[in-house]
Amino acid sequence: MGSRRNGQHMHERNPDAADMTKPDRRSLSIAFGFERVGLIAMRAPILSCIILLAMVVGAVFGIQRITIDDSLSQLFRSDTKEYRQYEEVTRRFPSTEFDVLVVVEGKTLLERDNLEKLRDLVTDLQLVDGVRGLISLFSARQAPEPGKLPAALFPAELPQGAEYDHFIETVKSNEIIRGKLLSEDGTLALVVLSLEPAIVSDSKLKATIGQIRQVMNDDLGDTGLTKELSGVPVMQLEIRNAVERDGIIYNVAGILAGCLIAIVFFRKVSFMVVAAFPPLLAILLSLGVLGWANFSLNMFLNVMTPLIMVISFSDSMQLTFAARDRLIAGEDKYSAFRNAVLVVGPACVLTHATAGISFIALQFSNSDLIRSFGEAGLLATIIALLAVLLLVPAFGVLLVRDERRFSEKFKTADWGVQALRRFCAWIAERMVGRPGFFSVLALLVVGGLAVVYASLEPRYRLADQVPDKEQAVAASGRLDAKLTGANPIDILIEFPAGETLYSPQTLATIAAVHKLVEEQAGVGNVWSIETLRRWLAEKAGSHDVATLKEYVSVIPEHLVRRFISEDQTAVVVSGRVPDRDSSQILPVVEKLDRAMDAVRTAHPGYEMAVTGLSAIAARNSASMIEKLNHGLTIEFVLVAVFIGLAFRSVVVMFACILPGIFPVVLSGTLLWLLGEGLQFASVVALTVSFGLGLSATIHFLNRLRSETGPGVGAGKAVERATVLMGPALILTTVVLACGLVVTVFSDLPSLRLFGWLSAFAMVAALVADFLILRPTAMWLITFAERFRHGAVAKPAE
Structure with missing residues (x-):
């Protein structure tokens, strides 16, 4: 009852804004003092803006250097034997x-x-x-x-x-x-x-x-x-057109969403500029750097714009909110923004660091595309952090005017923030009332969702990379239905030294492979030089090599190169398969490869390999997705340890585990209910969302750290931190979700999936922050205090 009365008292009055941005009682910063970088631009804001202008000009030229990678094989591009073989076939049989x-x-x-x-x-x-x-x-x-x-x-x-x-x-x-x-x-x-x-x-x-x-x-x-x-x-x-079109949509939608939310929330143009412009400039500068670094836009890098937006806007809102409260308390703008940097800045640094760890986790993928996305994301995260820390206080001291009038106006007219604070207090009262019960309940819920998540199976289809509202996918579907498929699968046959294209042993080998592929269930539309040999034998009764040579010599060069290499040391037998999930294509590929062993034994010296984009995708997609998923599991532990070390607290380390995992397993359960399975886009979305979703957790824990002290109970500290940080956390989550959900306008199915799943994970992270983190943190703090004092409280009689 005591904690509830405290909470009621807190939301009945306007919390002292000075308390919200007071310097941390702890002498050691969780960012190890890096947040003080933000104070540099404040000392010379005009000079900083001149330097910024020069950087913007350079970024514009960098953006013009960005090219588009529209290759369908980009996802599987790697330094593996299978991919090098696929590239060799593509080069020799164009x-x-x-x-x-x-x-x-x-x-x-x-x-x-x-x-x-x-x-x-x-x-x-x-x-x-x-x-x-x-x-x-x-x-x-x-x-x-x-x-x-x-x-x-x-x-x-x-x-x-x-x-x-x-x-x-x-x-x-x-x-x-x-x-x-x-x-x-x-x-x-x-x-x-x-x-x-x-x-x-x-x-x-x-x-x-x-x-x-x-x-x-x-x-x-x-x-x-x-x-x-x-x-x-x-x-x-179609991919190229979609990437270009999506880039425009993301940029415009991101700018409008950021500005609209900022102006509605702050109700002053100056604060809208302070909150929204640093993230927008972070986008511009990041894309410019990516252009100068020779990155190419592709199905994943195209989502970099909304990602930069949500990474940077979350923290710029937190800083601006903190400075705004300080101004309402009557402080001058220099002190307000300085204290905002010192108090909120460490959490901003840490949130960007956890997002960076998420991108680093993508480096464990075998795909050059996903690793490139991780590198670009890490680079953009660093730029976004610097942009927010430097530009929010610089713009604040330049644009904010008449602090006294502002303070008098919003002390009595800040109804929006007060409504959010009352809501946050209502939630906090109930969560800290029975922390043990809610902590156990959270553990059971997360455990149950994790079981469902673990049952998700990897899935991949080529059509997921291609705009599904255009002709190509529809036409491929008709070919799948009427001509056994639109996707090629090739068997490369390389001759041993001393054997030629027209030697009896070579022709017999080609005939055996051609027959084997024709008889393989799931493969149709088989072509090779054997097709011509059979036709000549059946229609002209000709079996001699001279006639075959003559016919090959009169066939147009571009047709010959489909099946015979230019140096006549290799051929391909080409078939087609439908565009189905890789789990359905893989058995066909593996069975075909095993059946080829008999031909290899009968024709020693001839190298035979099943290749083609369908084969590469079928073999590699499942293992690549599983590897990314395992990397996400490892990331849970690494990030928890990293946050614990930053806060120098075992309690914090354990407190952030359940709320961090919850949005991932809940999103996975939603995928399971929808029958989606784990795709490249979904596992990448969950990996990135985990890092971004911890933003609210870190900001709350940072505030809770300041509120915890001698004579302050765990319940009161949790409630006060919730009331002070809650409104900004709610609004920034709305920004995060809006920034990501714009991808649903994409024509690319993979990006649509990435967008709505990431947005859902962001909202789930906020739910976890309020309903899991609060009671868990209070229970752990209470337990740690009892443990330190060497006593265990007995149940009330």
Whole structure:
């Protein structure tokens, strides 16, 4: 009852603002004095702003240097044998990375008029700038006559009537195109355009894809057929466009959210500038440094803008709030902002440090992309800390005017803050009333959620990297449904010394691998030089190598390079698989690799490897996600120890564990309920959110440290720290969540997941701060005091 009366008394009056920002009773700073960096700019604010202006100009030039990494393989880019092998195949057989897939579908596809227009489309597509060749159903040939090259399957003038119907049946049964370029039911046709490699990596790609779309619309506009584009170049362009568009949305939304919340809360433009502009300048400076450091924007780095915003805005709000209360108490602006830096600054340093540890934890990933994200995040965290510590007090002493009038006005008109303080006091009273009960309850809840979290399975799909509101994903889905899949899987065959492409042993090896891949469940649309050999044997009755050589020599170079390396020392057998979860593709890859052992034994000296982006993703995604998840578990311990050392307190170390873990396991449970599993975006979001979510915990513990002293009970200290810090913690959490939730506007599924999950984790962290940290901290403080005095209180009789 005593603690409740104390709490009621506290929120019935306005707490002395001077108490809120009084210097810490402890002589040792939890930031080891680093917060005093913030006092430097206060001594020469005008000079500091001039230096800032010069840095902003440099940052603008740095931002212009930022490029976009739109490679679909970026997530798996690493210094592993599998990835180096994949890169080698891509270099020697440049096809998949440069293929645009034109998907035309409709029940009337093979009607005479539509077929004529489809042929016109294929002819016109060959004239598009950057197209070096194509494959379509019109590439098919008739059975060759002895001594002659085979004639085209499609005559110059299509037959009519009954002859046309018979001709269409012939087309649908053609071994070369059936199930590969034309679906079994004759309702979907695939045209494969091979682009010049220079076009794909150049800004001209957008113009080339635009031309292809225009030709499609012109030639097929009145046919009633659906027409869509897919393939790696199209996906890369859509990723590039989405990254550029998202960057604009994040910047604008972040700026508006920060300014709006600051102006509503502080109700003065000067304080809005003091609170909101340092985070905005932190974004600008961080992106500039990333540009000068040659970082490229990608699916993860694109979220750096809202991350910088939430990291820096949280602490700038805390500093501004503290200085504002000091001004209301009647102090001059120099003293107010100086004390804000000295009292709140150490917690700001520590919150940025824990966020930095989260980014450091990402360095344990095998993915170059995720490690790069971690490096960029760590760099941005350091810049954000310096921006907040230096700019908030500098802007404060420059912009705040007429402190006395401000103090008189807000002493009687600060209803918003008082309402939040009354709410915080109401929560604190109930939490400290039964700390043991709520601590045990929190332990049980977190333990139960952790069990559910542990059951999450890794998941990965290529489509998660690609905008799902554009054509590429839809077109790939149609290929999955009608032509066994859009994602290639390759078997690389390298010849031993002394063997050539046309030697009997080599041809026998290729034939064995081709047959094995065809028979593998889940793999279809298989192509290799064996496809040509079989066709010649069946249609022309030719089995001799000379005929095979002749046909290979007349095939366009870009087609030959799909299956035969330029030096003719290696070939690939290429198939396609649907874009399913990696857990479904992995058994196919592993079974195929095991089945290849029999061929390796029968043909010693020939090196065979299952590769391709689908194989790389299936093999590596689960282990990479699990490794990140294990890193997060280790991070729990490291961060707790780090905070304990900073506060020089075992009590603090244990107090921050449950509230730190709660948002992670609760978010994981939500993923489990939604059937999402653990994806790259979700585990990275939880790793980063853990570090960011501890911001409220650290600021509260820092305040509690100041409130704890001789003659002050644990309950009273917890309640007073809650009332003093609570309003700013609530508002900053709103800023954190708003800053991250803007990613739901992204066209990239992975970024949408990252955004809403991070925002949810932020809110969960606030809940943990109020409902878990308060009673846990009080129980631990009480227990520690009893332990120190060597007595254990007996239960009341």
